[in-house]
Amino acid sequence: MKTHVFRAKIVWTGNLGQGNKTYKGYERSWEVxxxxxxxxxxxxxxxxxxxxxxxxxxDMLIAALSACHMLWYLHLAHQAGVLVSGYEDDPLGHGESAPTGAGRFVGATLRPRITVAAGTDMARAEALHHEIAQVCFIARSVNFPVRYEARYEIA
Structure with missing residues (x-):
């Protein structure tokens, strides 16, 4: 098993002069x-x-999920001989909040619009989406269901 390390630095930028002394006295802002x-x-x-x-x-979680899906889709499509010339997604994250304010994602729907070449095996192009959940770092890490509602255009 190969291990990976991913790094990011988060810096809070919302100190308005008194830190978080009062609830409304600071901004909920930061930089990556x-x-x-x-x-x-x-x-x-x-x-x-x-x-x-x-x-x-x-936003960033749903974007990461969508981007990981897209990159794996392009890879698997290449291997399967599915020629993709365009890919856009408008993913939706579905969440809920408890009365305590605690929130969580309960699902996501990826809605890619994929442009494929004329003569593409559309059943194979569609089946690729279901293979991605077995290989994508993000998809394999989330604990909520991810649905796929792909739409295709022929170029």
């Missing part, structure tokens, strides 16, 4: 600073007082 990569400004979910113009942890 990974060496050699662009900084990503982030905030809490807008429902919890965050800045709606910035990415929040939930």
């Amino acid at each position: 600073r990974t060496e050699g990569k662009p900084v990503i400004a982030c905030s809490n979910d807008p429902l919890l007082g965050g800045d709606p113009s910035l990415h929040n942890p939930e």
Whole structure:
């Protein structure tokens, strides 16, 4: 078994001068600073007082799940002889919050729009989605069901 290490640096940027002395006296903002990569400004979910113009942890989780799926789809499609010339996804994360405020994802729906070459074996193109859950780091790590609602265009 090969092991991997993934690194990120999270830096809170929401100190307005008195730290978190009062609940409303600080911002729920931070930056992801990974060496050699662009900084990503982030905030809490807008429902919890965050800045709606910035990415929040939930955005980033669903984006990571979708991106991992896409990369594996392209790889498996290549191996299967399915020529892909376009791929976009509008994934949805489904969550719930308890009265205590504790939240969790209860599911996700990936909704890729995939452009494939004329003559593509569409049954094979569709079947690839179900193989990804066996190999994708993110999909194998989440504890909620992930559904796939792929749509295809022929180029």
